[in-house]
Amino acid sequence: MTDSHHLATCNDALLIVLRHPPHGSSWLREGIDVALVTAAFGREVELLFQGDGVFALLENQTTGALGQKGTHPQLMMLEMYDIERLWVSRTALTERGLTTDDLMLPVSVLDSDEIAALHAAHASSLIF
Amino acid sequence: MLSYALLVHAAPYSTQGSLSALRFAEAVVARGHAVKTVFFYRDGVHNASTLMAPPQDEVHLGERWRRLHATSQTELLVCVAAGLRRGLVNQAEAKRHDLAMHSVEPPFELTGLGQLVDAMLTHDRLITFAP
Numbered sequence: 001m002t003d004s005h006h007l008a009t010c011n012d013a014l015l016i017v018l019r020h021p022p023h024g025s026s027w028l029r030e031g032i033d034v035a036l037v038t039a040a041f042g043r044e045v046e047l048l049f050q051g052d053g054v055f056a057l058l059e060n061q062t063t064g065a066l067g068q069k070g071t072h073p074q075l076m077m078l079e080m081y082d083i084e085r086l087w088v089s090r091t092a093l094t095e096r097g098l099t100t101d102d103l104m105l106p107v108s109v110l111d112s113d114e115i116a117a118l119h120a121a122h123a124s125s126l127i128f
Numbered sequence: 129m130l131s132y133a134l135l136v137h138a139a140p141y142s143t144q145g146s147l148s149a150l151r152f153a154e155a156v157v158a159r160g161h162a163v164k165t166v167f168f169y170r171d172g173v174h175n176a177s178t179l180m181a182p183p184q185d186e187v188h189l190g191e192r193w194r195r196l197h198a199t200s201q202t203e204l205l206v207c208v209a210a211g212l213r214r215g216l217v218n219q220a221e222a223k224r225h226d227l228a229m230h231s232v233e234p235p236f237e238l239t240g241l242g243q244l245v246d247a248m249l250t251h252d253r254l255i256t257f258a259p
Contacts, residue, residue: 014248026170027170030169030170030210033209033241034169034241034244037240037241037242037244037245038241038245038248041242041245041246043245043249124248124254126135126256127256127258
């Protein structure tokens with residue numbers, strides 16, 4: 001089954017769009033919290049990393065100097081919650097000089113028209 | 129008739145999001161639809177502060193939410209985890225955490241994120257109001 005086929009058929013899942021980096025605000029943390037709780041309630045969840053949200057997936061993160069907990073431990077829990085469909089914007093990666101080799105989890109990379117199709121295929125989405 | 133739920137991320141007064149959510153809710157009701165649930169998350173939890181005291185010539189967001197609850201039976205749900213971090217606690221939570229006072233009172237209710245999942249599943253539409 002190709003990704004594009006899946007885009008068109010999987011519309012019961014909640015799509016959560018993450019657009020913020022791990023540090024500097026709580027957008028990412030509180031977005032992932034919603035993803036984990038939704039999955040814990042038995043609903044299928046997919047994540048789309050866009051803009052600075054792709055930094056969430058960078059390998060070798062630590063909690064850093066800002067006194068924030070960091071979000072990578074949350075991301076390592078995704079599989080346990082059966083959140084396995086992770087989408088990443090190709091534009092966001094390219095703009096930041098990143099490739100999928102820099103990321104800590106396996107992802108599917110989408111072009112902008114595929115992102116539009118992803119949104120069209122999901123009845124509900126939450127943007128963080 | 130459609131049943132709506134609103135998700136409010138916006139802090140009161142700092143940005144337009146909270147008042148937009150309120151005006152949207154009032155418009156939905158005026159058109160004969162229902163707003164059954166408003167869920168406050170992130171900085172939106174500050175909408176639930178019982179200590180809010182804006183100048184008299186400004187909109188009182190807390191009062192407007194309470195009026196929406198009184199006239200439309202809208203449940204006003206506040207994420208407990210987001211609230212606790214930001215000092216939005218009801219009497220029970222204040223006692224549990226040994227805090228000297230509380231800042232959230234009915235009709236605002238502290239609940240878990242599970243209620244947001246529930247709202248998404250049970251209403252026809254969920255609309256987000258972010259900063």
